[in-house]
Amino acid sequence: MSVVPAQAHPREETARRNRDKLVAAALEEFERSGCQASLEAIARKAGVGIGTLYRHFPSREVLIFAAHGREVEQLGDLAGELLEEMEPEHALREWMDQLATFAIKKRWMGDALSVAAKSVPSDSTAYRILVAALSRLLVAGAASGAIREDVGADDVMLAIAGLWHVNARNDWQGQTRRLLDLLMDGLRAGASAPRA
């Protein structure tokens, strides 16, 4: 996982190993019981003290993303790939669909983002990655003339915050589709009443 600097201080070495053990344990526990799994249980499973867990991961959210960072990055990269394959407007929609699916299928993500949203979300690495991806899509859309220019990635993140709440519902596909349809209609250039 982590890069091993050839001749590290043994202390740092141990610390790194502990970190890795924690991430592994967290991944398992989050998988098993959603991401409100007990942090003490994770520490126990990793065989380290609870203090060690909190030193490495000062908040639950940080741990969640440490465990799932890779997947978030892939979602970030996806934006670029979609932009190469299709026109920006469709890429934007497709990306948001993927994000929604992600939030449903990988329950941790919805949970995590809704935790992240509580504090100052911009503190969250994952949040930043997603906003960056979204931003690329919006800029490309604006450049192509399909998407209005007066809306920022932050605004759209806020507008799709509802996705994190769709979770347990029965008709999540319908809910998600309608929510994104609504949003896309608002996002299209010319949607807004002609500005003065």
Add this chain to the structure above:
Amino acid sequence: MSVVPAQAHPREETARRNRDKLVAAALEEFERSGCQASLEAIARKAGVGIGTLYRHFPSREVLIFAAHGREVEQLGDLAGELLEEMEPEHALREWMDQLATFAIKKRWMGDALSVAAKSVPSDSTAYRILVAALSRLLVAGAASGAIREDVGADDVMLAIAGLWHVNARNDWQGQTRRLLDLLMDGLRAGASAPRA
């Protein structure tokens, strides 16, 4: 507060008094420290056991709305009043603005609704009240031809879920305005691409 049935069983009488004491204490504590205030502290302040609190209010959310129910109802009533004063499209927007302001100014509300959203939100009385109000506005809007007909109140609730997260940000007015602008643009009749 509660209606006093003339000759109640003394036991029920005590229970009612306890309930009222709890609501009063909760109101104070929520005011003081946001609605993640300690329930044990509330019980202490009310002078009852923690068990009594949980018997009357099985979840934090229930207590929050027991304490603030009146205000939520007023917000519900506001929908009808606005519809009498202005055309539906503006009433809808105005109502959502009020809701947003509410969510910011009365921090408990944003908190509470985001708690409510986690479980099955339709279990929450407050949620139902708000959805009902929204529904009235949408129906009126559709009848007047200003608002599209294929969007339900639940969908809109989901779309404005972001409002609960605006909370701590600096530029909440701007964020809120942009979010609602976006939504209104999507909601206007004719916004959607012509359907097949």
Add this chain to the structure above:
DNA sequence: CACCATCGCGGAGGCTCCTCCGCTACGATA
């Protein structure tokens, strides 16, 4: 070699959550 500064570790401790259960007090019944 003896001493010292530093850093990461573990876990105790204070607090909250929420459940569960024994107790009491009061009305009902004989």
Add this chain to the structure above:
DNA sequence: TATCGTAGCGGAGGAGCCTCCGCGATGGTG
């Protein structure tokens, strides 16, 4: 009046959160 059933009360208890601090290992210094 003596006994019983029951509704509502209080709070102990087990679990989790998070902080804080004493400890031991390690590498540097005289």
